[in-house]
Amino acid sequence: MKRTLIVLTILIAALALAACGGGKAQPTKASAPTQASQSLQAAAPTQTPAPAESKAVTLNGAGATFPLPVYTEWNQMYPSVQPNVTINYQGIGSGGGQKAILDGTVDFAGSDSLLKDDQYAKMPDLQMLPMLAGAVVPIYNVPGMDKLTLDGPTLVNIFMAKITKWNDPAIARLNPGVNLPDQPITVAHRSDGSGTTEIFTSYLGAVSEEWKNNVGVGKAVEWPADGIGQGVGGKGNPGVAQAVQSTPYSIGYVELAYAKSNNIPMAAMINAAGNEVTANAETMQDAMAAFANAFDERLTAKIVNAPGEKSWPIMGYTYLIIHMTENKDCAKTKALLDYIEWAISDEAAAKKAEELGYATLPAAVRDLVEAKLHEVTCNGQKVLQ
Amino acid sequence: MNGDIFAQVNLPRVYRRRKWVNNIILGLTGLTVILAGIPLVWIVIYVILKGWRVINLDFFIHLPTAMGATGGGVTNAIQGSIVMVIVAAIIAIPLALLIAFYLLYYPQTRLGVAIRFSTDLLSGVPSIVIGIFGYALFVLPFKHFSALAGGLVLAMIMLPVVVRSSEEMLKLVPKELREGSLALGAPEWKTSLSVILVAAMEGVVTGIMLGLARAIGETAPLLFTALGNEHYDVFGYIKQGIATNQSLWEIFHKILAEPTDALPLTLWKYAQQPYPERVEQSWGVALVLMLLVLLLNIGARTWLAWKRRQTHG
Numbered sequence: 236m237k238r239t240l241i242v243l244t245i246l247i248a249a250l251a252l253a254a255c256g257g258g259k260a261q262p263t264k265a266s267a268p269t270q271a272s273q274s275l276q277a278a279a280p281t282q283t284p285a286p287a288e289s290k291a292v293t294l295n296g297a298g299a300t301f302p303l304p305v306y307t308e309w310n311q312m313y314p315s316v317q318p319n320v321t322i323n324y325q326g327i328g329s330g331g332g333q334k335a336i337l338d339g340t341v342d343f344a345g346s347d348s349l350l351k352d353d354q355y356a357k358m359p360d361l362q363m364l365p366m367l368a369g370a371v372v373p374i375y376n377v378p379g380m381d382k383l384t385l386d387g388p389t390l391v392n393i394f395m396a397k398i399t400k401w402n403d404p405a406i407a408r409l410n411p412g413v414n415l416p417d418q419p420i421t422v423a424h425r426s427d428g429s430g431t432t433e434i435f436t437s438y439l440g441a442v443s444e445e446w447k448n449n450v451g452v453g454k455a456v457e458w459p460a461d462g463i464g465q466g467v468g469g470k471g472n473p474g475v476a477q478a479v480q481s482t483p484y485s486i487g488y489v490e491l492a493y494a495k496s497n498n499i500p501m502a503a504m505i506n507a508a509g510n511e512v513t514a515n516a517e518t519m520q521d522a523m524a525a526f527a528n529a530f531d532e533r534l535t536a537k538i539v540n541a542p543g544e545k546s547w548p549i550m551g552y553t554y555l556i557i558h559m560t561e562n563k564d565c566a567k568t569k570a571l572l573d574y575i576e577w578a579i580s581d582e583a584a585a586k587k588a589e590e591l592g593y594a595t596l597p598a599a600v601r602d603l604v605e606a607k608l609h610e611v612t613c614n615g616q617k618v619l620q
Numbered sequence: 621m622n623g624d625i626f627a628q629v630n631l632p633r634v635y636r637r638r639k640w641v642n643n644i645i646l647g648l649t650g651l652t653v654i655l656a657g658i659p660l661v662w663i664v665i666y667v668i669l670k671g672w673r674v675i676n677l678d679f680f681i682h683l684p685t686a687m688g689a690t691g692g693g694v695t696n697a698i699q700g701s702i703v704m705v706i707v708a709a710i711i712a713i714p715l716a717l718l719i720a721f722y723l724l725y726y727p728q729t730r731l732g733v734a735i736r737f738s739t740d741l742l743s744g745v746p747s748i749v750i751g752i753f754g755y756a757l758f759v760l761p762f763k764h765f766s767a768l769a770g771g772l773v774l775a776m777i778m779l780p781v782v783v784r785s786s787e788e789m790l791k792l793v794p795k796e797l798r799e800g801s802l803a804l805g806a807p808e809w810k811t812s813l814s815v816i817l818v819a820a821m822e823g824v825v826t827g828i829m830l831g832l833a834r835a836i837g838e839t840a841p842l843l844f845t846a847l848g849n850e851h852y853d854v855f856g857y858i859k860q861g862i863a864t865n866q867s868l869w870e871i872f873h874k875i876l877a878e879p880t881d882a883l884p885l886t887l888w889k890y891a892q893q894p895y896p897e898r899v900e901q902s903w904g905v906a907l908v909l910m911l912l913v914l915l916l917n918i919g920a921r922t923w924l925a926w927k928r929r930q931t932h933g
Contacts, residue, residue, distance in 0.1 A: 295765065295879055297847060304894065307850065308686040323879060325848040326889065339763045340755075471892045473899075493894035 290319060292570040297325045298332020298345030301430050302367055302553045304492060305588045306345065309578055312587065316577055320570045329430055336361065336556050343571055344556040347430030348454065349535050360561045362611075363535055363554040364575065364604050368523055368594040370491040370514040371434045371549045373502040376479045377401060377416065384409045386505035387442030387540065387548065393486060394422055394439060395446065396460040401484060409505065416484065422460035423478040423487030426468030429454055434551035435488045438539040488549075492592035506548045507540050514547045519594035522546035527599040534607060550594075562613035569618050572608050576619075579604055664910070671907030674900055679908075684850045690897050694905055696852040700767060700880035701836055701912070703854065704846065707771025707876070708778050708835050713828055715775075716782035720824075721812055723783070724790045736787075743780035750776050751841030759845055767880040770846030777838055778831040785827025789820040822924055829920050833913045839884040847879040848889065883909040 296306075303326035310322045324345065327335070332344035337358055350361060373390060375383050385393075389405045392398040398405055402415040425432045433454050440447035450456050460466035467482060469475040472493040479487040480499065491514045494501050503513045512518045522541035529536040540548045555575060562568040578584050585595040596604065609619050678693050685692030719735060726732040754773035759765055793816045801811040817824065842848075854875050861871035883905055890902035 293851075293878070295847070300892075310850070311686040321851050323847075323849045323851055325879075327843060327847075338760055340759055340765060472894060473892055490894070496894045497896065 290566050291321070292319060292567055293321045293323065294342045294567060294571055294574070295323050296332075296343040296345060296555075297327045297335050297341050298556070299329045299347045299430060299553055300326035301329075301347050301369055301490060302345060302593070305367060305591050305593050308587050308591065309584055312584065313574060313577070316581070317570070317573065320574065322574060330428075333556065336558075342567060345553065346556055347551060347553045348433055349533075349554075350556065355533075358558075358561070360559040361556055362559045362607060363533060363556055364607060365530075365534065365536070365552040365596060365600060366555050366575075366578065366604075367588055367596070368519060368538065368550050368552050369434075369592070370519055370547050370594070371431055371438075371488050371551070372491050372494050372514045373486060373488050373504070373549075374476065374479050374494055374499045375486045375502055376483055376500070377418075378483055380413060380415075381500065382410075382413065383500070383502040384505065384511055385502050387438070387507075390504070391439050391443040391446050393420055394424075394458070394460065395443075395450070396422070396463050396465060399463075399465065418484040419465060421482050421485035422458065422466045423469055423475050423482065423485050424458050424460075424466060425455070425471070425475055427455070427470050427474075429471075430551070430553075431472065431488065431490055432456070434539065435549060437537060437551070438549040441537075441540040490592075495592045504548055506546050507542050508544050508546070510544060512545055512547050514549075516589050516594060518545050518547035519550060520597065522548070522550050523594055523600065524597045527597050530600070530603060534603060557611070559607075559610065560612050562611070562618070565613040565616070565618060568611065568613040572611055572619055576605065576608055667903065667906050667910055670900075670903035671905075674904035675907060679901075679904055683853060694881075694883070694886055694901070694908070696850055697881040697883045697886035697905065698908065698912075699854045700770075700846065700849070700852050701882045701884075701909075703767050703875060703880065704771040704774055704842075704882060705832060705836050707768060708774035709828075709832060711772065711775040712778040712782060712831065712835075716779050716831070717786055717817070717824070719779075719783045720786035720790055721816075723787045724816075739780040739783045742776070743784065746840075747777055747838050748840035751844040754841055755844035764877065765845060765847035765879040766877045767846060767852075768876040770842050770880060770882065771876075773841040773845050774835040774838060777841065778835045781831040781834055782827050785830060786820075786824045789823030789827060790816055792823065793819045821927070825920050825924055829917050832916055836882075836913060836916075837884055837909065839882075839888050842882050842885050846882060846885065848881050848885055849879040850881065852878060852880040883912070 303324070306324045310324060313320060313322055326345075329346040329348045332341070332346050333348075333350060333354060335341040336344035337354060345366075346363070350363060355361060373383075373385060377383070385406070386409060389398065389409060392405065399419055400417060401420055402417050407413075407415055433452070436446075436450070436452045436456055439450070440452040450459060458466045458468075461468075467478045467485070469478040469487070472489045475487045475489050476493060476497060476499055479485045486502075489499070491501075493499075501514065503511050506512050506518075521543040522538055525541040525543035525546050526536055526538040529538065535554070536552060538550050538552065541550070557571060557575075558568075579596055579601050588595050609617070611618050678691060680693055680698060681695050682691075682693035683696055684694060719739070723732055723736055727736075750773055754769055754776070758769035758772050762769075797815055797819060798811055801815045802808070806815070857874045857878075858871055860866075861874065866874075887902050887905040887909065890898045890905060893899060893902075
């Protein structure tokens, strides 16, 4: 009898809870600004409506995985700047981030790839803001060879499967004195759609009309090397790195941050100005400076094959996507703008980014972004003074 | 004459042959048992070897540090997983038991057949599809990823597992028990709860454990619903709530309405990070996940054994 009662009570309680559960999400919509982010700072008075600055705010963002390490790092640092603001960024991919901000399920999105016209048409107030740039580097595995230099056309021809042997004259010409083996080249590439592939193919397309027309530029392409059985795919940066490291006489491409933190041999490139460069903070800055005026009215720019003397040629910007006008919760909007402003101007933040292998914005680009930030409105009012 | 014919057959030889065949087949079946066991043992040993180094108290009670740095923990993922599994269990278990009883009593009605068919279908739906469904249903309308949305999709994944296993277990209870209980004047609901359910408890709990293990190991649907959150900390929310005089409801709301992390989600995220420290931590997460499932199972079995001892003196 007793047990029956207990079981019944549990059942009823559970059902009641389940029912509440269904309804519980409701207030999220109606009062998300007040409820979800209400946990006021301990010191702040609780009863009086606190000014926007002292209210605890949680910002949710999602998108590109490329800048995830540095965003995570920044989000860890930010509470020491703004104790009331918690920023949660999740790497679900650029496409996922774009969809999320269009659905209105995140406060901001991260993306390496540009919004399409039809996406702007759906939400005209979306704005892409360049945050950082990152480099993609060719990585290789040739036993006994610890230095490799390539130029654009040669890299294209390797990935085109036109150069199929390591001792090809084109490679030999760029690497005098290096004992190149008479071995076929295995080409490793991403098997998943990726912003890294987009940057890499953008570069190949910028160097070669043939690549642009026959293979194309994008998140995923048909790799010519696959056609002759010399290609191998890997998922994500780790997949490509793994493929290269476990396949002698192979070449692939990964993000600089990945190659750096895992000590994978990277090739040097002959850039558009004809100089040999390796990927580092200086050569990345040089490429960004060379393209500082290349931004269109949407504040996006391609920065591959930069003409600067010391420019690293294979690079791309990563962006945050925010709303310019359709902002309802001004405390949140203010917190977001403050965060972005801090991220692009704070010295410690910049230092962290560079440590991780990213390049921070040149002053000219930072000014463009800051000007945009100052245009953002909430309920028709300018948010930043 | 017949006897002579039999005498001509060399009996010991036939026996020897049969014995031989028997031994070979026995050996083969034994081998397959070992083969079947190898992956499990291998996985367990491999995960322990790879994961134990990062496991310490900090790993359980601290939030993640920045990438590339050592130290820090995954308490956000552990807490998120537990919160979401509790939500899933609260919703799925009673519902699944009610459905199982319905299927037991009305197996051949049109509704019964339809329910059985649709639970089978539901268990066959890829979890990523359930995730997208959950996104459309529990995230989009509220414009907010949340632990609650994660719990709800996990409930949907758990439900068919528990329904079908509970139904099978309830069916095994002899009809006479039910008839006896009814004959003694017990109402149907009481018979169901304190005779049939109790008799089938062991199997039902096993089914629930299976469902919980399935739910706690899901990654794909949580991507669309729980999102992930390196700052999720139930104890932090409670502490903060008390410090700022929030009502119980507000704290509760915060716990369920925030995006949250989960162990498999963290495992998936960490494993593809460029930083070796993160990759190593992902093995630790795998180990914790494995231990958690193991703990659930052992806990349930101990409880059952303890109960059995109580009822049988």
